[in-house]
Amino acid sequence: MAKVLEVQGVSKRFLGLKALQGVTLHLEEGEILAVIGPNGAGKSTLLNVISGLLRPDAGRVLFLGRDVTPLPPEARTHLGLGRAFQIPTPLPELTVRENLLVGA
Ligand SMILES: Nc1ncnc2c1ncn2[C@@H]1O[C@H](COP(=O)(O)OP(=O)(O)OP(=O)(O)O)[C@@H](O)[C@H]1O
Ligand SMILES: [Mg+2]
Structure with a gap:
């Protein structure tokens, strides 16, 4: 399997x-990796x-074998390395039920 993401000694x-x-850590194609830990971990x-x-x-951080450590976020995004931010608020255009379904 190809390595998609590698984090080396960060x-x-x-x-x-x-x-x-x-x-x-490293992440291979098709793999899902969860990082867990208490607040402030x-x-x-x-x-x-x-x-x-x-x-x-x-x-270093490598994406698809390329060292992206010196690159700004927008350059990484162009390579396909995206990030979703935590949004700890309800989505106001959705109903309460729909908000719960999003979380589920
Ligand atoms: N910009 C910053 N300046 C100073 N300290 C910071 C900064 N960002 C994070 N920290 C500190 O680094 C430690 C790790 O914080 P981080 O936000 O990465 O933890 P977390 O695992 O995401 O926690 P949570 O579960 O609360 O989201 C914490 O002690 C935090 O206070
Ligand atoms: Mg956090």
């Missing part, structure tokens, strides 16, 4: 706080590094 620090340390920081909103202090 670290990110916010002043004294180590949000990510040596994160390594670093999940969003990892997604921000993968999508290019944050630059890692160390490590």
Whole structure:
């Protein structure tokens, strides 16, 4: 299987706080990978590094074998690396029932 996404030894620090340390993972074609952890574990920081909103202090992100670490988010999007943001609000144009169906 072809590797779609590779995260290699990614670290990110916010002043004294180590949000990510040596994160390594890879995703193959057709695979779904869930990242879980408590509040503040670093999940969003990892997604921000993968999508290019944050630059890692160390490590690399490869998409379809290409090192995208220096690229801004829009360049990654053009390569096909997209990101959906968490929207913790109801969709006002939908009914309550439809909102619940979206979540389900
Ligand atoms: N821009 C930032 N500046 C300083 N600290 C930050 C910044 N972004 C995240 N952090 C800190 O980094 C740590 C990881 O945060 P992150 O938002 O990645 O966690 P999370 O796993 O997404 O949490 P949640 O489940 O609450 O969404 C937290 O301690 C957070 O306060
Ligand atoms: Mg988060």
